[in-house]
Amino acid sequence: MKQPFDRRxxxxxxAHILFAFxxxxxxxxxxMLQGTVRSGMxxxxxxxxxxxxxxxxGVLMALIFTTYFIIGFLxxxxxxxxxxxxxxxxxxxxxxxxxTMSIGTVIGVIVILLGKASVLYTFYAPMKASPWFYIALxxxxxxxxxxxxxxxxxxxxxRKANKGKVSPLFAYMSxxxxxxxxxxxxxxxxxxxxxxxxxxxxxVDTVNVVLSRTLFWYFGHPLVYxxxxxxxxxxxxxxxxxxxxxxxxxxxxRMSFILFLLFSIPVGFHHQLMEPGISGFWKYTQVVxxxxxxxxxxxxxxxxxxxxxxxxxxxxxxxxxxxxxxxPWKDARFFAPFMGMLVFIPAGAGGIINASNQMxxxxxxxxxxxxxFHLTVATSVALTFFGITYWLIPHITGRVLTARMNRLGIVxxxxxxxxxxxxxxxxxxxxxxxxxxxxxxxxxDDHPDAILWMPYHVxxxxxxxxxFIGLLILAYIVYSLMRAPKGETEYPIGETAEGAEExxxxxxxxxxxxxxxxxxxxxxxxxxxxxxxxxxxxxxxYVTW
Amino acid sequence: MHVHxxxxxxxxxxxxxxxxxxxxxxxxxxxxxxxxxxxHHHTIDPTQVTTTAPFDDPGLKQTGDNRYEAVMIAYAFGxxxxxxxxxxxxxxxxxxxxxxxxxxxxxxxTNVNMMIEPGEVSHISHKFDKPGVYLVLCNEYCxxxxxxxxxxxxxx
Numbered sequence: 001m002k003q004p005f006d007r008r009x010x011x012x013x014x015a016h017i018l019f020a021f022x023x024x025x026x027x028x029x030x031x032m033l034q035g036t037v038r039s040g041m042x043x044x045x046x047x048x049x050x051x052x053x054x055x056x057x058g059v060l061m062a063l064i065f066t067t068y069f070i071i072g073f074l075x076x077x078x079x080x081x082x083x084x085x086x087x088x089x090x091x092x093x094x095x096x097x098x099x100t101m102s103i104g105t106v107i108g109v110i111v112i113l114l115g116k117a118s119v120l121y122t123f124y125a126p127m128k129a130s131p132w133f134y135i136a137l138x139x140x141x142x143x144x145x146x147x148x149x150x151x152x153x154x155x156x157x158x159r160k161a162n163k164g165k166v167s168p169l170f171a172y173m174s175x176x177x178x179x180x181x182x183x184x185x186x187x188x189x190x191x192x193x194x195x196x197x198x199x200x201x202x203x204v205d206t207v208n209v210v211l212s213r214t215l216f217w218y219f220g221h222p223l224v225y226x227x228x229x230x231x232x233x234x235x236x237x238x239x240x241x242x243x244x245x246x247x248x249x250x251x252x253x254r255m256s257f258i259l260f261l262l263f264s265i266p267v268g269f270h271h272q273l274m275e276p277g278i279s280g281f282w283k284y285t286q287v288v289x290x291x292x293x294x295x296x297x298x299x300x301x302x303x304x305x306x307x308x309x310x311x312x313x314x315x316x317x318x319x320x321x322x323x324x325x326x327x328p329w330k331d332a333r334f335f336a337p338f339m340g341m342l343v344f345i346p347a348g349a350g351g352i353i354n355a356s357n358q359m360x361x362x363x364x365x366x367x368x369x370x371x372x373f374h375l376t377v378a379t380s381v382a383l384t385f386f387g388i389t390y391w392l393i394p395h396i397t398g399r400v401l402t403a404r405m406n407r408l409g410i411v412x413x414x415x416x417x418x419x420x421x422x423x424x425x426x427x428x429x430x431x432x433x434x435x436x437x438x439x440x441x442x443x444x445d446d447h448p449d450a451i452l453w454m455p456y457h458v459x460x461x462x463x464x465x466x467x468f469i470g471l472l473i474l475a476y477i478v479y480s481l482m483r484a485p486k487g488e489t490e491y492p493i494g495e496t497a498e499g500a501e502e503x504x505x506x507x508x509x510x511x512x513x514x515x516x517x518x519x520x521x522x523x524x525x526x527x528x529x530x531x532x533x534x535x536x537x538x539x540x541x542y543v544t545w
Numbered sequence: 546m547h548v549h550x551x552x553x554x555x556x557x558x559x560x561x562x563x564x565x566x567x568x569x570x571x572x573x574x575x576x577x578x579x580x581x582x583x584x585h586h587h588t589i590d591p592t593q594v595t596t597t598a599p600f601d602d603p604g605l606k607q608t609g610d611n612r613y614e615a616v617m618i619a620y621a622f623g624x625x626x627x628x629x630x631x632x633x634x635x636x637x638x639x640x641x642x643x644x645x646x647x648x649x650x651x652x653x654x655t656n657v658n659m660m661i662e663p664g665e666v667s668h669i670s671h672k673f674d675k676p677g678v679y680l681v682l683c684n685e686y687c688x689x690x691x692x693x694x695x696x697x698x699x700x701x
Contacts, residue, residue, distance in 0.1 A: 127646050209662050251546050276583035276665035291563045298559040302552050357570045358579045361658040365649050365684035434653040436684035442692035447680045449653045501547045535586040537664035542645050544621045544688025
């Protein structure tokens with residue numbers, strides 16, 4: 001089934017993807033500079049502060065690059081699998097969402113660069129940024145909601161027109177991803193709109209610090225699953241088609257997404273384990289819920305490798321691991337996401353360590369944590385997104401990925417992995433020695449412990465430079481893709497293996513799943529939040545930068 | 546829903562391991578007193594820290610046989626008092642709050658690592674078995690001078 005991508009939808013998707021890559025490039029410049037500053041290689045020219053760079057890096061990479069790419073990617077798949085084009089109303093909504101997010105991004109970046117909001121992307125109160133920083137963030141979130149509503153609308157209309165049919169897997173997963181996002185962002189929206197904006201304008205004098213952090217992390221953990229789920233969509237739906245295999249099980253894939261929806265939200269306390277004001281009982285309860293969210297990742301790992309093995313054996317692979325060699329290693333569309341999957345094994349294991357209640361004391365707020373999410377989001381997710389780009393841009397622009405660009409894609413992936421090995425590897429190691437994250441160059445008055453950390457900082461900076469080279473290669477590939485030869489590129493959507501059982505209907509009973517998610521959230525948060533309202537003393541704001 | 550036999554085995558092993566981890570964590574946290582620090586609200590008016598006991602007189606007080614309470618204030622960008630000195634084998638019960646923004650309180654080379662938030666008082670205890678100059682640092686970004694925020698504990 002060859003179908004050209006709807007031109008108007010193509011513009012929408014491309015606008016998202018290109019915005020994402022511009023943010024990535026700018027964020028990458030900031031990141032590379034941070035590495036060189038922290039290792040003491042350079043000092044920044046007079047007016048640029050380390051923490052401004054750090055704020056810009058975090059916001060552009062973690063919030064802007066990811067959100068734009070994800071919305072663009074989901075819209076491409078929703079358009080492709082739900083009728084071949086977006087409904088006019090949906091497309092309009094998506095553009096309004098895009099405009100709203102972009103206005104927010106531009107305001108936010110200006111405020112950060114003016115030094116009015118050096119509060120990092122976690123903006124912990126009572127550090128008080130310019131109100132326009134919070135307004136910018138609110139606009140980004142509201143814009144993403146509008147885009148999410150568009151996806152829901154397209155899905156509902158399709159369901160009405162196709163009564164009795166199971167929805168396409170890609171669309172189903174997109175709906176789960178955006179549902180997760182809508183439920184999670186309520187927390188940060190309440191924090192920003194109800195607490196921080198009035199306080200920052202001076203309409204109220206003080207802010208409830210413990211509550212604001214709790215609302216932030218109610219959002220902050222599902223945020224990482226919002227990054228991860230689109231990568232999982234690629235792994236479940238796209239990769240089987242690229243290698244020429246089949247989806248192992250449609251129902252298990254859907255079930256794992258439902259488990260993510262249920263268990264990735266009521267777990268924010270595992271980011272607050274070392275904090276005052278939350279009882280040990282509730283911390284541990286959320287640790288248990290956090291561990292539940294590992295189960296769908298185990299299911300995913302099994303399904304993916306089952307797909308690989310079935311494919312390899314169908315090609316005549318012999319022995320226990322013979323199928324491994326049958327995989328298309330020279331195809332960047334496969335190789336980049338595959339390296340992402342591979343990195344997710346140590347990344348996930350590190351995550352379990354972080355969430356282990358009192359053991360968190362060993363790594364909390366050290367560079368270990370920075371190393372951890374540079375494996376998860378900056379490698380597993382980022383490499384998968386790069387792999388998607390290699391066919392998505394050609395598909396929507398009616399071009400082809402040339403053999404040369406494909407080779408560059410392979411080189412880019414290797415470069416990224418080597419750079420990350422040095423950077424994240426040293427971050428993990430030196431973090432275990434106690435080296436704090438988010439800290440500019442310092443030797444703590446030549447304290448012997450801190451002096452010992454320096455060689456690791458140098459290794460981090462070297463890794464960062466290799467990553468920056470990877471980023472430049474990527475930018476070149478994206479630029480070349482826009483001018484690649486005309487041709488036809490397939491939108492790779494996998495099909496379910498023959499003989500797989502039919503997908504149970506209850507998986508699309510959204511009322512049921514959202515209901516359970518809400519019950520779990522209320523269970524995990526109601527009592528501790530009431531406690532925060534009753535006992536916490538509020539604090540005035542400070543500008544400490 | 547049909548689940549492949551091998552997948553059942555894989556998930557059973559995985560889930561059992563997770564369960565064992567959780568039991569170990571719970572046993573050590575609740576049974577052996579290794580819970581994370583500062584679990585209960587001990588509140589203070591963050592604008593009145595220096596006039597509220599015990600923070601009106603920060604410093605080290607002996608509370609028992611080689612046991613001390615260290616009352617400390619974290620502020621942008623340092624800790625009060627500037628330095629502490631205790632004999633080897635001393636146990637220090639730390640009582641710490643912030644007089645401005647959120648700070649960290651990490652003693653390098655130990656498991657002491659906790660958040661200091663305005664309006665809340667954080668507590669943690671540690672026994673210093675080895676002599677040395679311990680570095681206490683802020684591991685939560687708190688502003689321009691964050692990288693200078695530190696103090697030391699001399700154990701001899």
